[in-house]
Amino acid sequence: MIEGLINPADPPERREEKLLTIARVLMRRVEQITDDGGIAYAQFERAALLEDQVRERTRELSRALDLLNETNAALHDANRQTEQARQNLASAIETVQEGFALFDANDVLVMCNSRFGMHMPDIRSRLLPGLTFDGYVDLCAHSAHLALAEGETPESWSIGRKRRHEERHVSFNVRMDFDHWVQVSEHRTADGGTVVLQTDVTDLIRLERQEMGRILDDQERLLRATLDHIDQGVAIFDREAQLVGWNARLGALLAIPVVRLRVGTAFEQIMLRLRAGFRMGQGMTEARMLTWADGRHSRPPLTFDLRHDAGLILTVFAQEMPDRGFVMSFTDITTERRAQEDLSRAKETLEVRVAERTLDLADALGRAERANASRSRFVAAASHDLLQPLSAAKLFLSAIPPEGVSAPVAETLGKAQNALVSVEAILAQLLDISRLESGRAALSVGPVPVGRLLRQLAEEFAPIALAKGLRLTVRASDAVVLSDAGYLRRILQNLIGNAIRYTDKGGVLVAARPRGTRLRLEVWDSGPGIPDEEQEAIFKEFHRIDGRASASEGMGLGLAIVERACTLLNHPLALWSRMGRGTVFMVQLPLADAAAQPEVTHRPAQLDQASAAGRIVLLVENDAELRRALTLVMEQWGAEVIEAADAAEAQSLLADLGILPDALLIDHQLESDMTGLDLIAAFRADHGILPTRLITASRDSTLRRAAAEAGVPVLEKPVSPEALRAFLAGL
Template structure:
């Protein structure tokens, strides 16, 4: 049996041992005998004293360790509390509202800025608040601007749907035109952090910039209208006048702007009727009925005369928003010229009239299409290219009848001018797609010599008018590029050099450097400062205010974007006061190449291969149809002319004759196409060599022609390509 209870504490055990030792010592001292029992008790007492000392030292060590552990724990608690305080202060100092919800969707912590803009919710926030209750309070807050058509419950459902995502950022509209950006993120342990940022200033700034941009676009549109040589007025879908240009003011003597804005068309018609005579079976009542329709207005065109000698051409067309545009062109000079030239060759007269009238209509199309860029491109391609095609074919036919070299030279230059206009129009149609990223670049081997020669003929008179010397050095190189875009780039660079150079000269040349060529345009103009060298390639940028009325500053912007799309390196060297040099680096073509620009060539190589043949021509444009017919008949073939699909079918059925070739216009009316007519005719008469003619350059038409094995001849019709189609068909080559 042990004298010490092991369940006692160390202190109690030591106390008992000390008492036992003292008791034993007293007994030993009281006894005089030296018996063995007394000695044994003494030894036991000594042993017990040794154990007490050992236990005492162990106890002291244990107490020291306990005190050290308590000190460390206290320091850890102090550091933890300091860290918590620092985090709370840091969260409080941030500009955004902050809140933390735990994995159980309960609010753990938030700063004073959280929901500070939503006062009635901020007062109810407290730790332990459920997220769903927080959303409900927000949805019913009087400070929340619930979108029109939504209820607070709808808004709450929308907010909870955002909450289901791990990371989401969205804006919330408040009353008094204020905005909060909410950024919500899921933590690694399943909690949710919410940040609220006041973005009111940013939203207002964006609105201001948007309004400013709309104002600039309105100014650009007005400047475009004012640069047209036609009177243009735009009406909304209520028939009220909302826009017009200066030419319209002069033509109709409109009152000041504050008195004419919102003017009903019927009131404007009263002004138009004064001293006005309608022609072609048209009348003021018919025009008024057209404007009063709410939809499905077909374009109308007619002419009127005012006074004794003034003739106005009027064109009206509906816009996508059910409004309409009316353009008025003063064609008095053209009509007078037509009457004065009535005795000249009928073919040339028709060509001039077609070109004059169609160019006027194309300008009107450009104004009508301001609301839709793609619609403008389609209208311009159709209205501009048809008269050019007719004029080219008339001149090609006339060239075969002239024997005098001087006359043929003059006619050749006229053909070059028309061809230059054709290439410009084609380039403009493609360049309009650059901004939308839809431009199609047809890179192939291009001979520089024809392009430089054409630019020399076109731009030398312009330079001479300013007293400048323009030198364009010929080059026999062929390069890899798109002929239309390349010509447009060089024309813009040379035109800019002429416009900004007051004295001296402009030199255009080509340097060969290994596998590339560098086309350079040098001038002795004022030069371009370093800080302006990026600005000049921006839209509507003009450094010389003296020339601010000459164009809208789009030339170099087109150059820069077209060069980038073609992969040509465009560079600029300039010294203020001495001049500038624009350079275009292109790759040299290594394979065979031809006359990619399509300059006039002799048609003698085709001979009279189609003599005695019968060609069915279906074309709804009378002037173009006459021009194509004249050219074909000049080479000995007979032409069966029809103006629509029904007339073509009836004609072939009546004469019981299968033509050798067919030329079909793609656009034969709102409900008919050349493709459908071709299918109907081959079902009846079998397969006949056929070419589709159209100003439409869409990929859809190309695919349709390829599917039906049809040759596509783009307007304006090139005489050489048309004769090449006949020859290939006779030789049995694939069309």
């Protein structure tokens, strides 16, 4: 009820006055009413409480009014600042030299300056806030000041302009009337609006056009100067096959007067001149050329020759240009063609001479090959013939009993034995060189245990090194390599032997060092070293650095064999040496697969040599001296020897004696149609398999394979007494 008496719109002083009046009226009424039940007092309390609430409500209302006044003041200041900012923005935009417009995220014009649309005064008054972007584009498209391209309509221009508006940033030039140009740029704002800038670029376009014209003029002058100074005749035609450019050389080559060459001359006129004195080559015809120049079909590049009756030869090259015109060049190749013809005739003459020379070289090569083959056969035959008496001499010397021989005679016999060993080594080296040079050396590449080979070589060369007072150190390896065991042994023998021979103090080191998938075998010495100028020559036959070559010190064949064997086996060979410091030879070998490594076998224990006593041996040898020496040696060991010079004699003796020998020693090269292997096969057919050895001086790999297939071990000449003794002891 009290709220109905108080008007909230009254000022606070008026409302307080009303409240005090209401309170006095209520107090008087309370005093007038007598209530024995205490109702009057309760009403008084409620009146007092109501008065407190009224005061509290009045204070809150006062604070709300104060806050409202402050807010209204702040809003007034903000509106004033916003208006000031708008005015400042409008002033700033107005100072911009370009046309400026701002469209909001809904493509509605928010504001623009007075220069926006300045090149289209017929629509300038309609560019007001609230205009849509599509409306703005349509106004521009129908403006009388917009210069449309040929064939372009306002509608097509409007569609293209709206399509560009879809991009976030765009810039393009618009042509206006009277050759004015405006550059329009659009940029998106952060809230999705669009800023449009219009810049007058007429001066830049005209300046660029002038510069381009100047460049084109310069290029035209440069092109004209170039055409006039080249040695080719050049004709340029437009898409209508009319002449638009040429040089003076064209008229000179085609003998066309200058007055006949002018802009607009049809290609047919040029063809008339070509028809008059030239013949076309490479299948080119006048009709085909005219069809090509017509341009109704594709124009692939053309090349053909023109021959004049006077002997002039021109090559023509025609090619289409990007603007559907084409260019033709005419080059005088008369001198080149004549030179080519002369060269062709000279070539024919030269071919005849080369053929004759080739035949001469083929004859020379045949003679050289025959000479080389003859030399190889001579070396092999000579070695075979030398090995026969050499083997006999060694056996005769070994047959001399040591008992009853004086010391000087024993020393002489030892020297003779050493000399025969040296001669045997030289013959073996000659045979190796012969096989390696002839290409007939057969390889048997397989897994070779390096450790076993190096230990054998250490045992072989240790006494030689000890005799010279040298240290021989061999660092073996458990690796297995892929090589030919025989040739690898010969390579290492020659390298180690050379190292010991040329080292006077210090020692020799033989080491096996793994290098990835390869193993490098190194032979180091502390010798005098090899000069740089000699490091290639030392691999030649019979070449020694000190100039000496003798049977006792070597003939200079060892490194030649090493180099050829390494080449044959594809084992890279390297050399490093320093004068006064020593030399190292290095051979790289491929490691064998672990699965291919051979099993290690143990040598059987050597049997008692006395077990040869009483054994009957059939010896078939066509050389009487060697046969007698072998018989003498074996008889000294207690064996009984049946001698025969050939297969027929051996078969006759066995038939007469009626006994079966315990072992066979058969020479392969017999003086009959039957070879040693043939005799062994015939004997086995009649009597079964007996212990057998094939004696031969031949190192032919074919013979070795045949003997291996027959299961017959080979004793090489000169026959080693130790090998022969081991064979008999094993019986």
